[in-house]
Amino acid sequence: MTGALGREFIFSDRQFKRLRAFVAEHTGIALSEAKKDMVYGRLSKRIRSHFAGNFQAFCDAIEQGDAQEQDFLINAITTNLTAFFREAHHFDYLRQRLIPELLRRNAHSRKIRIWSAGCSTGEEPYSIAMSLAGDNQLAGWDIKILATDLDANVLKHAEAGIYSEERISKLAEQQRQYFQRGRGSNSGLVRLKPEIRERVSFKRLNLLHDWPMRGPFDLIFCRNVVIYFDKPTQTKLFDRFADLLVADGHLFIGHSESLYKVTERFTSLGNTIYRRLS
Numbered sequence: 001m002t003g004a005l006g007r008e009f010i011f012s013d014r015q016f017k018r019l020r021a022f023v024a025e026h027t028g029i030a031l032s033e034a035k036k037d038m039v040y041g042r043l044s045k046r047i048r049s050h051f052a053g054n055f056q057a058f059c060d061a062i063e064q065g066d067a068q069e070q071d072f073l074i075n076a077i078t079t080n081l082t083a084f085f086r087e088a089h090h091f092d093y094l095r096q097r098l099i100p101e102l103l104r105r106n107a108h109s110r111k112i113r114i115w116s117a118g119c120s121t122g123e124e125p126y127s128i129a130m131s132l133a134g135d136n137q138l139a140g141w142d143i144k145i146l147a148t149d150l151d152a153n154v155l156k157h158a159e160a161g162i163y164s165e166e167r168i169s170k171l172a173e174q175q176r177q178y179f180q181r182g183r184g185s186n187s188g189l190v191r192l193k194p195e196i197r198e199r200v201s202f203k204r205l206n207l208l209h210d211w212p213m214r215g216p217f218d219l220i221f222c223r224n225v226v227i228y229f230d231k232p233t234q235t236k237l238f239d240r241f242a243d244l245l246v247a248d249g250h251l252f253i254g255h256s257e258s259l260y261k262v263t264e265r266f267t268s269l270g271n272t273i274y275r276r277l278s
Contacts (some may be wrong), residue, residue: 082124089156103138114128114144114217114218116147124221124223126192130196131173181194214244220241223257226238227256231242238251250276259271
């Protein structure tokens with residue numbers, strides 16, 4: 001059966017509303033009316049193969065608690081656009097300003113704790129790990145990076161630490177030294193070296209649910225995540241981040257995001273870098 005607008009299947013406004021409600025409740029992502037075509041495109045193959053082209057049956061499965069289909073919907077809707085050292089000014093600040101500060105502040109414990117919230121396929125937490133590995137003064141320090149995401153599929157990719165060689169083609173030689181190049185059947189692929197992978201722990205986490213970790217963290221990266229949330233959800237989330245940061249801890253958010261009129265727990269340092277107010 002052919003739907004409206006040349007679609008292969010019927011996807012009614014009511015069905016879209018049902019899926020929007022589930023996504024909003026379980027992920028905090030607010031899908032606008034303009035996202036209907038995107039949702040159709042990301043789900044249509046699944047609807048064809050598992051529901052004989054029937055969106056109504058898929059909506060029923062979601063609402064009846066089918067965990068497999070719920071996971072599929074969440075993974076399909078979440079957007080995973082990332083790159084190594086994306087928004088490079090954040091990593092410049094980490095190397096030039098934050099590492100010296102951490103060396104002084106944490107000299108006694110010799111520990112650093114970092115959280116990458118919404119880590120996607122791993123480029124962000126691995127970029128953090130590489131930035132820290134480049135400073136010899138941190139040799140021997142206990143450095144742990146927690147990387148979380150809602151999407152189980154991207155976490156599997158991230159944990160493997162394997163990427164196409166093209167993904168690192170624009171990195172500086174100093175950054176490419178942390179990758180091993182594949183040979184034979186793995187030609188064209190690269191993998192992060194063990195000393196980088198071992199510093200990052202990947203866990204699945206829904207930011208709207210309970211957080212099992214106690215912290216505190218020295219810094220948190222949550223970039224290009226909250227742009228999909230409404231303001232009340234953003235306020236709650238940033239307050240929770242503040243609670244898990246050390247006094248004067250740092251928060252990094254995406255270039256199109258802002259804490260203006262969202263929370264008063266942080267002060268802006270410019271370039272979407274914030275310091276927690278004591």
